[in-house]
Each structure stands twice: as C-alpha cells, then as structure tokens.
Amino acid sequence: MDTLKPLQIDIVSDVVCPWCYIGKKRIEDALALASDVPVHVNWRPFFLNPWVPREGISRDEYLTAKFGSPEAYKGIAGRVVQAAAEEGLEYNSDRVKRQPNTMDCHRLIHWAEAWQATLGSLPKNGGKAAQMKQKLMELYFRDGGDLTSTDVLVQAAADIGMDADSVRKRLATDEDVDLISGHAQEASEKGISGVPTFVFAGKYAVSGAQPADQLARAIRQISAEINQAA
Structure with missing residues (x-):
C-alpha cells in the first residue's frame, strides 16, 4: 500500500x-473507514459571513441580520443540534453570545499547518491544522467561546502546543491576511459557494456534510482512479 499515490483532499470550510x-x-x-488509502489533507479557508467586521458583532x-430574529433561528438550530448529537458532537447555540469574523481563526489554522512542517513530521489527517480547527470549533459550538477575543485565540493555540507569545504577537499584525x-x-472563483466542500485530487468536489460511508466510498474510488492513471 506504501506504493500508492496519496489522495489529496482539500476541505473548504469555516x-x-x-x-x-x-x-x-x-x-x-470516512478516513478511518478507508484507513488503508494514503491521503494528504489540506484545510482551506472560507468566509461564511464575510460581511461581519473583524471585531465581530453580537450574536x-x-x-x-441573517434570519430575521434570534427566535427565527431556533427552529433551524434544533435540526443542526440533533445532527451534531448523532455524530457525538455538542452544539449549544444558546451559549454563543458573539459572532466573529473568522480571519484570525483561519490564520491560526494556517500557522498550525506551517508549524507542523517545522516539526519534520508528515500530518496525519490534517495534523496540527486539524487540531487547531477542532479546538476552535469546540470553543465556538460547544462552549460558546468568544473567537473575537485575542486571549481566547492565544489560549486555543497554546492548547495544541503552539507558542503563546509568538501567536499573540502575530495576531496583532496583518501577517497572512x-x-x-x-x-x-480562489475557492469562490472555483464555484464553491456552500460549505463544507471536499475536493478530491483537485478535481472532484463533494458539497455538504455527506455521511461518512459515502465519503469513504468516494475516497476509495478516486484513489483507485488516480493510481490507475499514474
């Protein structure tokens, strides 16, 4: 299996x-179900709400602005909360008090990916970038964390092993904005307007949070195709 060409998976999400x-x-x-298929995962940015200012706004x-009223969202939230729970995830929408612009979150994810490279180890299923993204998502959806707070972001980075002082200094600049x-x-220009979108081998796009078994099937089929063509 080591001779198989790794399948590149670009995950566009916010x-x-x-x-x-x-x-x-x-x-x-899905990656666990297709664990025999070598992959290289890249986490790519998307701005679900590009109109939200950098400092964020109240929830x-x-x-x-988006749904007409907080009450109007409750029905929508219920369906998502249930879907999350079915995956073993918590979504406590009532805890979220501030809506962030996610530029700094995406910068952290990018920096975590770059940090992985300095460790001299290949990322497994997205590596440190995936850890950073998971931490930020858990803070937001599970804990209602304020992702507009520099202190919250710095602590999140420190929790996955990044240097807190360095991250704080970098966040105070426009580095990588x-x-x-x-x-x-680039994602928008390629026609990606809804997320998550999973792009396999740079050319096959699957939009939406599809079931794991379907994604695993796509991973196997596309991996087989690119290796047959190699």
Whole structure:
C-alpha cells in the first residue's frame, strides 16, 4: 500500500459553520473507514459571513441580520443540534453570545499547518491544522467561546502546543491576511459557494456534510482512479 499515490483532499470550510463542524467529524470517520488509502489533507479557508467586521458583532445582531430574529433561528438550530448529537458532537447555540469574523481563526489554522512542517513530521489527517480547527470549533459550538477575543485565540493555540507569545504577537499584525483572503477568493472563483466542500485530487468536489460511508466510498474510488492513471 506504501506504493500508492496519496489522495489529496482539500476541505473548504469555516470555523463557525455548523455543518462544517459536523462535516469535519464525518470526513474523519470516512478516513478511518478507508484507513488503508494514503491521503494528504489540506484545510482551506472560507468566509461564511464575510460581511461581519473583524471585531465581530453580537450574536443577536447577527441572527437578526441573517434570519430575521434570534427566535427565527431556533427552529433551524434544533435540526443542526440533533445532527451534531448523532455524530457525538455538542452544539449549544444558546451559549454563543458573539459572532466573529473568522480571519484570525483561519490564520491560526494556517500557522498550525506551517508549524507542523517545522516539526519534520508528515500530518496525519490534517495534523496540527486539524487540531487547531477542532479546538476552535469546540470553543465556538460547544462552549460558546468568544473567537473575537485575542486571549481566547492565544489560549486555543497554546492548547495544541503552539507558542503563546509568538501567536499573540502575530495576531496583532496583518501577517497572512492577504494570503488567507486569496485562498478564500480562489475557492469562490472555483464555484464553491456552500460549505463544507471536499475536493478530491483537485478535481472532484463533494458539497455538504455527506455521511461518512459515502465519503469513504468516494475516497476509495478516486484513489483507485488516480493510481490507475499514474
């Protein structure tokens, strides 16, 4: 199996997208189901709410702008909460008090990926970037954490082993803002308008938080195809 060409999987998603939270669990379950297939996972940015300012806004203001009122979202949230629970995830929508712009979250994920490279180890299923993304999602969906808070972001990075002082200093700059914006724009230009979207081998896109068994089937089929063509 070591001679198989690894399948590249680009996962386009946003930290505050509940279906991306669920989709992350499902793709990881799919990778476990197809564990004999070598893969290289890249986590790519998407801005679900690009209109939210960098400093964020109150959750009620956001829900009113997007759904008409906080009450209008409750019915929608119930379905997502149930879907999350079926995957063993917690979504406590009532705990979320502030809606963030996710630029800094995506910067952290990118930096975690770069940090992985300095460790001299190949990432397994997304490696440190996946850990960073999971931490941020759990903070937001499970704990109602304020992802507009530098202290919260720095602690999240420290929790996966990154240097807190370095992260704090970098967050105070515009480092990689243009890079992240460019990656998100690239996804948009490729026609990705809904997330999560899983792009296999750079050419096959699957949109939505599809069941793990279906994603595993796609992983096997596309891996077989690219290796036959190699």
